[in-house]
Every structure is written in C-alpha cells, then in structure tokens.
Amino acid sequence: MKWFRSIVAQERTTARLTGVLAVTILTLAITFVLPPVADSQLAGGAAISIVILGLSWLVGWSGQISLGNSGFMAVGAYATGIWAVHHGSTPLIFTFFLATVIGAISGLIIAIPSTRLSGPYLAGMTLAFSAAISPIAQNYTSVTGGEGGLFFNTLTTPHWFLGLFSGQNATINANAQWTADLAVVVAGVAFFFMANLFHSHTGRAMRLVRDNDVAAELVGINLPRTRTVAFVVSAAFAGLGGSVYVLINATVNPSAFPLTLSITLLTLMVLGGIGTLSGAVIGGIIYAFSTNLISHLNSLTGINPTSNLGANMQGIIFGVLLILTMLFAPHGIAGLGRRLRFFVKSVRRVASVSTGE
Amino acid sequence: MKIGKRNRRVAALLCSSALALATASTGLIGASAGASTSTPGVTATSITIGASVPLSGIAASYASVSAAANAVFKYIDKLGGINGRKIKYIRLDDCYGLAAYGLGCTAGASTTPLSNNQELLAQDHVFATVGSLGTAAEMSVMSYLRQNNVPQLFVNSGSVEWNQPSSFPELFGYQTSYVAEGKIFAKYIKANFPTDTIGFIGQNDDFGATGLEGLKDGGITIPSADNLTYNAADAISGSTSDITADVSTLAQNKVPVVVLDAVPGFTYGILATAHALGYSPQWIISSVGSDPLSVNTPLEAGAVTLSYFPSTTDNADPWIPWLRKVLEEDPADFPKFNSSSVMSFNELYGAGYALAFAETLRAEGKNVTRGGFVKALTSMTLATPAITPLRFTGGNHQGMQGGAIATVNSNGTLAPTSVTVTKSVFTTTPFAGSSINSSNWIIAPIPSWLK
Numbered sequence: 001m002k003w004f005r006s007i008v009a010q011e012r013t014t015a016r017l018t019g020v021l022a023v024t025i026l027t028l029a030i031t032f033v034l035p036p037v038a039d040s041q042l043a044g045g046a047a048i049s050i051v052i053l054g055l056s057w058l059v060g061w062s063g064q065i066s067l068g069n070s071g072f073m074a075v076g077a078y079a080t081g082i083w084a085v086h087h088g089s090t091p092l093i094f095t096f097f098l099a100t101v102i103g104a105i106s107g108l109i110i111a112i113p114s115t116r117l118s119g120p121y122l123a124g125m126t127l128a129f130s131a132a133i134s135p136i137a138q139n140y141t142s143v144t145g146g147e148g149g150l151f152f153n154t155l156t157t158p159h160w161f162l163g164l165f166s167g168q169n170a171t172i173n174a175n176a177q178w179t180a181d182l183a184v185v186v187a188g189v190a191f192f193f194m195a196n197l198f199h200s201h202t203g204r205a206m207r208l209v210r211d212n213d214v215a216a217e218l219v220g221i222n223l224p225r226t227r228t229v230a231f232v233v234s235a236a237f238a239g240l241g242g243s244v245y246v247l248i249n250a251t252v253n254p255s256a257f258p259l260t261l262s263i264t265l266l267t268l269m270v271l272g273g274i275g276t277l278s279g280a281v282i283g284g285i286i287y288a289f290s291t292n293l294i295s296h297l298n299s300l301t302g303i304n305p306t307s308n309l310g311a312n313m314q315g316i317i318f319g320v321l322l323i324l325t326m327l328f329a330p331h332g333i334a335g336l337g338r339r340l341r342f343f344v345k346s347v348r349r350v351a352s353v354s355t356g357e
Numbered sequence: 358m359k360i361g362k363r364n365r366r367v368a369a370l371l372c373s374s375a376l377a378l379a380t381a382s383t384g385l386i387g388a389s390a391g392a393s394t395s396t397p398g399v400t401a402t403s404i405t406i407g408a409s410v411p412l413s414g415i416a417a418s419y420a421s422v423s424a425a426a427n428a429v430f431k432y433i434d435k436l437g438g439i440n441g442r443k444i445k446y447i448r449l450d451d452c453y454g455l456a457a458y459g460l461g462c463t464a465g466a467s468t469t470p471l472s473n474n475q476e477l478l479a480q481d482h483v484f485a486t487v488g489s490l491g492t493a494a495e496m497s498v499m500s501y502l503r504q505n506n507v508p509q510l511f512v513n514s515g516s517v518e519w520n521q522p523s524s525f526p527e528l529f530g531y532q533t534s535y536v537a538e539g540k541i542f543a544k545y546i547k548a549n550f551p552t553d554t555i556g557f558i559g560q561n562d563d564f565g566a567t568g569l570e571g572l573k574d575g576g577i578t579i580p581s582a583d584n585l586t587y588n589a590a591d592a593i594s595g596s597t598s599d600i601t602a603d604v605s606t607l608a609q610n611k612v613p614v615v616v617l618d619a620v621p622g623f624t625y626g627i628l629a630t631a632h633a634l635g636y637s638p639q640w641i642i643s644s645v646g647s648d649p650l651s652v653n654t655p656l657e658a659g660a661v662t663l664s665y666f667p668s669t670t671d672n673a674d675p676w677i678p679w680l681r682k683v684l685e686e687d688p689a690d691f692p693k694f695n696s697s698s699v700m701s702f703n704e705l706y707g708a709g710y711a712l713a714f715a716e717t718l719r720a721e722g723k724n725v726t727r728g729g730f731v732k733a734l735t736s737m738t739l740a741t742p743a744i745t746p747l748r749f750t751g752g753n754h755q756g757m758q759g760g761a762i763a764t765v766n767s768n769g770t771l772a773p774t775s776v777t778v779t780k781s782v783f784t785t786t787p788f789a790g791s792s793i794n795s796s797n798w799i800i801a802p803i804p805s806w807l808k
Contacts (some may be wrong), residue, residue, distance in 0.1 A: 036479035037472075044467040138561055138588045147588055148493045148562040153500045154471070168397060172478045172505055249469050251497035254588075255455050256469075264457075264466060291465025298463075310413075310463055 024188030036176035045288025054237025060275020062230035063210030068126030076239025081252030103239015111231035149253025273332025398484030425707030539571020556612035676742035759784030
C-alpha cells in the first residue's frame, strides 16, 4: 500500500473531509431551492469544475501547462458514451470508474513525451493532442458515431428521489435536480481526493519540482515520474469530468470538445484561482451561469444578442475578466478573498499599533 | 497489508459514494404518465410551445425559419387565436449544439439542446416543442422528451430518425428525408447526365450519409475518389482544409457534376473554393443548403436543387402574398421587411410548420390534450405552402415525401434571390427500392379562417 500512502495526506484529513462534505451538502441543499433550469446548469458546472480542478493541479502544483485537457475530457466522454450505448444498465459508479481510468491512460500516453518538454513546447504538444481528438472521433464512425456522435438515454431518476416531488411537473423537476445532485456528489468525491493529494507526499514533491527541479532531484525525487503522475492525475480528473458532462447531456459528439474548450478551461481556472479547490469551484460556477450573465449584460446594455457584438459577448466578458484578474488578482477570485483577509488583518495591526502609541 | 486509520476513512468514503451511485443507472425512466388534471402549457386563453434552434453561430442563417413561424402565430393570435387560445412560441438559442465553441455564440458555453429543452419543460411548461432544428441536436433530446410524454413536432431535419411511430409515438418530422432527396436527384442525374462522372461532398454525419444512401439507391455510382466529406465542427474553429482538399480533388479529376449535402455556410465555402480554382461543374445542392439568400453568392446561379415550396417570387401562388402580409405585420421578428423585400425559402419553411401546428390544434377542438393532438395530426389534411403534401399517418411520421427540381436564377453580378421550380413533383419514401412517383404541384388553398 506504499503507493496508496503516497497519495493520501499525512495530517488533517478529517478537517479536509469535513470541509468538502460541508460544501457538498450545502450545494445539495441549494439544489433543492434552485429552479430546475438552474439545477441543470449547476450540473454542467459541477462536471466542468472537476476538469478545472485536474488542470489546476497540473498547472498550479506541478508547473506544467496543458492545452490538452479538453482532449482528455473527450476521451472520458467517449468511453462513457460508448459504454452507455452498449451497457446502459450498469451502475453509474462503474461508468465513472471506467472513464477515469481510460482518461488516466490517455494522460499516461501524453505524459511520456511530456517529461522531456516544458513551457511552450509542452503546451504545443498538448494542443496537438486536443486538436487531434475531434478528427479521430469524426472518422471512426462505426465506434464513435462520427460527427453526429452517440446518443443515449438521460439519467434515470430513482423512485425514492421521485417520491420527494409532487405536482404536474414532478418527473421533470426531479430529473433536473437528480442530475445536479449526482454531479455534485461526484464532484465532492473528486474534490476530497484532490484535497488529500495536495497535502500528500506526491503533492509536496510536485511543488518542489515546480519551484526548483534541481533541488528536487537532489533530495531524491524522480523528476520524470513525478511529472508523469501530475499528467495522469490531471487526465483522470478530466476523464471523470467529461463522463459526468456527457451523462448530463445524453449525447457525446466531437463538437462538444473543441480546441477552444481547452482555452476556456484555462481561463476559468485562472479566473477562479490556480491550484486551489475553491478556485475550481468558482470556475465551475462561472461556467454554469455564464449564459445568465451574458443575457443579463446584454439586456442591461441594450445590445442586440444576435448582433456581432452580442454574439461575441462570451469571449469579450471572459477576456476582460481575465485581464482584470491578471492585473489585480493574479491568484484569481479565490486568491482575492485571501488577499482581502490579509489586508483587513494588516489594517487592524496598523490600527492597534497606532492606538498603542 | 495494513490499512491505517486515515486510509480506512478514505475507503469508507469511497464505499458510501459507491452505494449512492450504484442506485443510479443509465436506463429509461419507468413509465410515469400519471393521470394529470390539465395539459401542460394549455390554459383557457393560451397555449405555450417552444423550440431549441440556432439563433447565432454557424447556422444562424436558419434563425428566420422560426422567426417566420412566430410571425404566423402572431398573425393567428391577432385573428383571435385558436379556439380562444393565443399561441406563445418560445425560441431558445442552442447555437446548432456548438455553444462550447464560445465565439460567435450568444448562448453561453453551458447551453446544449438538452439544457434548452429542460428549460422549456421545467420553466415554461410547454405543451410541445415545435420546429426545433438539427439532426444531432434533436436526437440528443428524443429520449428526454419521450420520457416526459412531450410531443416533439416538425423537427427541422431530413433525417429518417423522426419516423419511429412505435418507439416514439409523439415524434414527427417535417421536411423531405435526405434519402428521398438523394433518390430524386439520382433520377434527375440519370435523365440529364447519363454518361457523366458524379462527385459528392457531404457533411460527415447523418445528413451526408443518408443523402448518399439515396443517390446509391437511385442507381448512381460515385467513384470512391470523388466521394468526399467535410466536418462541420472543424471549419468552425477556423480550418477550411476539408473543403479545400475536397474541391481540389474534384477539380483535379475534372468531375463534371457534383452533388452537395452541405448547410448554407459550407455551400458558400465550396462554391467559392471551386471558383478560386477555376472549376465550375454542374452543382446539385440539397434543399438544406441551397437557399440563395442564405448562400448569398452569384456563383450559385444555375445550380440545381430540390424544392418543396413554390418560388418565393411566384406571386400567382396565393401563399406568397399571404406570407408577405404576415411578415410585414410582424416588425419585431422582421424589422426591415416591406413590400420590396425579398423573401427566402426559410420563411416558407417556418410558416409551413406553424400552419401545420395551428391547423391541427384547431381541428382538435376546445379540449386540448397531447394525445388528442397526435391523433388529430395523423388523421388530417394539412394546408401549407408546400407543393407536395405534408401528411402524417399512424404509421408514417416522416413528413413531406418529395419535391420538384428547381434551378437557381441568375441575378447578374449580384447574388441570386430566387429559384425557378419545375412543375412536376416527385415523391418517394426513404425505403430502399421504393419507386418514385411523379405528379403535378399541389397548391393547398388558404383556409378561409386564415384570410
């Protein structure tokens, strides 16, 4: 169980478990209050937050950059889709496990050359991977359904859950909320694992490799192995996120995983805050409710949503937010919170010093 | 193997989450059609219906289809509605299912056809979806709508998927299937280009694949070197390499006749690429991608297509002036439309399914239910601008069965604005080996209550 111990945090596991559990339960409670449409958006956000977390780990903790996570996401998504089409009645836990493992394998394949590359070269290689995924899916029509993709049934709402709802739209509302709750629970499990990983042997080794790889080697850390692990974990999370994403949407097709999705993921990660759990949560929330934000802004400013400007609102908003974040909050929105707390503390300290005089 | 305290905690968490997830599976929901007291979306004074359609992005040119349908509904509302009920038509943008691309899409990245349909069902409580667009988009919501017993009416796509009355009794197509279109093109090619080599460029999905199936069923052999596809998704991210490569191949092989199964944006791309290469074969373009106002290039003049509507400039057809009046009365959806504006195929298309919905609703009577609607739809004659009847039966939910060969008119150096539609209509089924029947145009008279 040596490998197992190396990925489990040495201390404060209970605190982390409590924290993740609290956030998960709070989110589950919120899904009961939210209207069904917001629930289904939240489900998408939860799926994406898992992918963002995996990317955040890779970039924030191992210092490697990846533009290939939409590709890993597609791998997990197709694994799920192909499995769901042929074996629709297996328990979901197995589907998620399968997607995670296959995502991890694809990460391993990409990681092998990645250990020799860094910086822009690594970004270029992962970019090539995510660019290649869609054409592969488009051309192996017999397996992947080609450009049209694969279709399967929407998630089943269990009867006990359905029983919590009444009225004319019970089935519809229950289905939307069940989907959201399922995605939130999967995200909760994923976040707990990552929280542990952050503070495990592997996590600490990862940070040292990021900050000073010579020092890391001197203390006996195997550089290629550590970097490979970073990639595999990141890809596993992307695979799991992709799996949840397609189960929510009941279809998998190449158009859902464009190159630009990798950029969107990076943007969301930076906006939320690199290398933190809360950053990934914030990124997921921004993703989930971007539609509402855009239509709200369009109606506020009176911009015609079908005009050239209106149609590119999403790019504009993300772009402006990204610039503002880089300028004023390099650690993202999550980091902004920490900075504010620090600021308040230091103001208090100054205040107490001056009153002491 | 000693598992520490910490590890036990992790294991416990794993097990409990496993248990929670194990109860869920990706099967169908059990039949849950309880006896409901009232029909969703229907009140004494209104009926709410919806659609998930592209209003922005690569297929935004189709936005005028549902806009025209909306104009027809507004016109009917002004006449007092159907049996005292006003029709409320909610259109949500799904960016052709490509919102994940972000750029050019008004819909946020998390928008999908399914999320739009969830919104229509859960928030707007629609009676049915009417005229939602796209094969892949609509296939992704089929099971969801079926589970909730929501009619999925007049899907804007020529896929044969919409004709499965036994497993999807509330699902109805609208336009002539791609297979039937391919068979009619095959007949035309055999009569006019009996000895020529035929090339093909199709969208790499159900659209291209079933169009090709129709051509083959009609007896056309396309040499494998000239049988090409393009991927719609690639071109959105800025790459047009597929189209360039496809057209260059056909130009090199000097193929004299080329059949295109492409959406308008790609039809334009293909024609422009061919022009740049100095290559000008006889184009035969699917009705899906041939509307001259959408393709918008003088290069399209002379191209052959299939039309299930009269020419939009044919004022002898009673529907054309009628629809112009309807559009002029709806400045919200057609702000610049006046007596000198040019109407496109899209508007006729959208008006057609709106009329079909309204007429069925009217025939159903005062007491509206989903079951009653489906029953009425499968047993009535629908009056639409189409020149080939839109007819459904208990065993056939496909929609229109054919159309007439049409030629895109030249407009000098400007982009063409109209087509000339030949007078004989061909009809056939998507089933292999079924024959092609020929008849004259059928122009349904405008029902008196719509005048």
